[in-house]
Amino acid sequence: MSMSTTVLLQQINDVDTEARLLAIKRLGMIYDDEKIIDPLLKLLLDNDARIREAVILSLSVQSSSPKIIKPIINALSDEVVDVQLAAIKALSEFRSILATKPLIKILSDPEDEVRAGTVLALGLIEDKNALFPLIDCLEDQNSQVRINALVALSQLGDPRSIDPIIDLIQNETDDIVKQMAILSLGPLGKGDKRIVEPLIQHLSSPNPRFRQYAIVSLGQTKNPEIIKPLLKLLNDEDAYVRRACATALSDVKDPATVKEFIARLDDENAEIRETAARALGKLGDIDAILGLIHALYDTSNAVREEAAKSLGDLEDSAASKSLISVFKKEQDPSVKIAMAIALGRIEGNSPPSTSFVLANPAMRVLSKALSHKELGVRAASAESLAKICINNKKYGKAKNYYRRASDESLTWEFKQPFNLASSLGCEVMDRLSKKHYGGMTSIFEAIYDNLATAAKMIGNHTFISKNYWKILEVYDQIFQSKNKGQFVQHFRDLGLKILLLAKKLPEDKQNLLNTSQDRLNEKFQVIDKRGLALSESLVEMENLKPDLFDIGNKILQIEPLELRMDEDQENTINVIEDLSEIPSMGALATMDATDLLREEENIIQRHVTREVDRKFLLEDIPLTMDTHLFAGKDLSIGLIQFLQGAKRESFIEDDRDLWEKFVRRYYDEEVYRQTRILQFTQESIQFRAKPKIIGYLDDAIYEGCKLIVFPECSMPESYLPKLQQFADRFNIFIIAGVECISDQGHFYNRAYFISPMNENMPYQQKNTRTVMPSSEKNMLEWVENIETTSPPKFSIFESPFGKFIILIGNDIKEYSQFIPFITRERGLDFAVFLNNGIENTALSHKYQELATEISKPILYLNTGQFGGTNVYLAKDTQQSPLQSEYSEGIFHWKYAVPEDDMPEFEL
Secondary structure, three states: OOHHHHHHHHHOOOOOHHHHHHHHHHHOOOOOOHHHHHHHHHHHHOOOHHHHHHHHHHHOOOOOOHHHHHHHHHHHHOOOHHHHHHHHHHHHHHOOHHHHHHHHHHHHOOOHHHHHHHHHHHHHHOOHHHHHHHHHHHHOOOHHHHHHHHHHHHHHOOHHHHHHHHHHHHHOOOHHHHHHHHHHHHHHOOOOHHHHHHHHHHHHOOOHHHHHHHHHHHHHHOOHHHHHHHHOOOOOOOHHHHHHHHHHHHOOOOHHHHHHHHHHOOOOOHHHHHHHHHHHHHHOOHHHHHHHHHHOOOOOHHHHHHHHHHHHHHOOHHHHHHHHHHHHHOOOHHHHHHHHHHHHHHHHOOOOOOOHHHHOHHHHHHHHHOOOOOHHHHHHHHHHHHHHHHHOOOHHHHHHHHHHHHHHOOOOOOHHHHHHHHHHHHHHHHHHHOOOOOOOHHHHHHHHHHHHHHHHHOOOOEOOHHHHHHHHHHHHHHOOOOOHHHHHHHHHHHHHHHHHHHHHOOHHHOOOOHHHHHHHHHHHHHHHHHOOOHHHHHHHHHHHHHHHHHHHHHHHHHOOOOEOOOHHHHHHHHHHHHHHOOHHHOOHHHOOHHHHHHHHHHHHHHHHHOOOOOOOEEEEEOOOOOOOOOOOOEEEEEEEEOOOOOOOHHHHHOOOHHHHHHHHHHEOHHHHHHHOOOOEOHHHOOOOOOOHHHHHHHHHHHOOOOEEEOOOOOEOHHHHHHHHHHHHHHOOEEEEEEEEEEEOOEEEEEEEEEOOOOOOOOEEEOOEOOOOOOOOOOHHHHHHOOOEOOOOEEEEEOOOOOOEEEEEOHHHHHHHHHHHHHHHHHOOOEEEEEOOOOOOHHHHHHHHHHHHHHOOOEEEEOOOOOOOOEEEOOOOEEOOOOOOOOOOEEEEEEEEOOOOOOOOOOO
16 A cells, blocks of 8 residues: 555544545545545545545445445435435446435435436436336426436337327426427337327427427438428428438438429528438439539539539439539539549449540549649549549559548548558559568558547547458468468458458448359358369469459448447447457358357457556656756746647638648648648748747747747657757757657657757657547537547656656646646656647636645646646746737746655655
8 A cells, every 4th residue: 555545544534624525535536446445435424424425426436346336325315415416426327236226216305406316327327127217207396307317218218118208298398308308209219100190290389499309200210101291391491490301301212202302402592402412312312313413503502512422422424424514613612522522432433444544534634633722622532533543443543542632631630541541451452453462461550550540530430441451451361371271261261351341331331242242152162162272272262352352442432431330230240350350260150049149248248347447657757867957946947838820719610721721821831741740931930030949949048948848739740859959959958749640540749858968858648649520610529539548648757857747738637637646656846738729717727726736836838829828836826928819939937946855655
């Protein structure tokens, strides 16, 4: 047990209540330590309700066990509501069925807040024994309890709750409760006709939200009965109702809906024309082609864009000529991008051309667009050219076009790593087509790393092309077989991989590979039954190559495709994936159904029982020089804040082409396109004879600063050698926030600690990967897609001016809670927070409170477009002139280096 834990356990019995509360809170940060459980459990009998509440919340982060759960269950009957609520919250996090019956008992509690929290907890536990008690809560007098009951019943997913919810809809007087009830019927009643009539009744409601939510729920039924009533609402006065209606109808394929949407392409309302064009693409009926071609000439940019997208979805060559003609004249970048992608999809699925470069007019017009002024148009054109080349078996050319598409894509778009993965995949196809087998392990690893990065940018989904590249990896291994036994193992693995790829296709693409699979199955049977020698078997595998490449063409024509699977499909795929890792088990067809089911259950159980690691790691970074150099002296520190260009919010508010203009204005565009490094140009240097970074270094050195700190993302990686030269020449220390760095396919921000004559240049890597979604229009979407490193890792830097830790960007929000604990355990002298994000008063107060708690300075640096650079001291803030947005300069601060007598603790 560490000294810190011992001290905290002593403090929980202190006479000072505030000291006890703080100690309990700190113990809640020590995970999976049995020695703290019993002392905390004893405090559940404490007379102070605040102590009991704090104990429960601290215990809630420990691993689930009856030893902890049962005492917390007893706290459900506590006389203080806050204690009850803490117990309910803790039990919902444990998700243990041991809590179901005790929670049901307090559904009759007189406190509305207690009942509302209990209902949600039962929904999270997902024990169907709570079904009928939750149904009873639909009649609770408190509206929030009824809303929470609807949420909980949706989580249970039991169709027995449908009738009670329908009764609630008919009798409910609270509009918000009624809206939630209408919306909950959709996921509960998929394929259940009971919900259709009650929902159709609300299509004529004067409340537009009732109409909208009824349509959303009806759409999930995909029942043909909804077509006629929904067609009447395509002209609804409420825009949200119209959109919901079009979405629902586009999921129910019927000639009547196609005809209706074609007619709507001539509607006087541009928004209705846009909605109709989008719906016709989803419906997939070629009767819509002429109407969509006509829509390419619409006066509305949005209508033209949706028409182009839908023509691409239909993949009919009859639209190519019109698309090419309009593409040449189109001025709007978004529309031009949609047309380029549509041409790629259509021509990529057309019969191959013998001399496609000269004969294919789509190739000519797309090639010309590679020099278009807009970045997005160039990227889309390159991607479409790659798809056409793949269709014509020109894999070397496809590789180059995909690489061009990656270079032209924006760094926060998933298409950049995706196109890079596709380029590498085409290189594999090119090698295999030329019989160059083996030596491609690193290529396949790079493909998977890039696809993983792309998938995280759109919400951790999977690209089906990954499964195709795995097929080619096994196919390549077949030709490296040293004996017939190895050949048979790889041969069976290939069959499993092909089966897995087919299973991963979405429902509307399930028949895409049928013909190719039939041919492959015939060939498999021939090889399997004839008992050929290894050399003869390899010849037969050579004959399989055209069929495998045909599958690749079909897959890459529909990618990028975000894939979502239902639970049953995912479980089946998990089984196949597990089998494919064990070649000796053979093909799926040889497995007994009982064994398959048992294996599937084992996989599910492994997923259910997997625990989240809440620990963090500390790494000491020693300095190879005298660490007593400044002990007991004053040290001058320069905190640098400068503008990097356009305000970041503008990327959210404006079009994507702003980024291209921003790059052209401040950086060398050619260097950026080739290396993704932002290098200042001479033209961008304002009021200085040198680039800003070098100018600020000069100024800080002139001011006598020995430590110079730059914020997150403030400089390109290419500047690090130059910073090292400055450190060596002027005997200074630099903390540099470096822009996004690719590390094995993942993107991280880093902060380097540069010291004189130290070539190692240690760094703190951000524990939250920089994984931007495909759009920055919604910053919440970005936050949700951040993936944290597990467990997080922090570096403790030793220096002549004391020990310090660095937190970068989102790490500040996620992990600053650990700073007091780490400060005590490792004797930190200060902390450094490097940011490139929004700063507000609430955050400033938080940093101030943290500095007071640890009694150590916190150096907070932000970029100039957000402001907020400051030093937070115990009790009061060191006011900085750089706190406001768009301010730029050096905050010169005097720091008293502590004497080197800090006590050392072992973690």
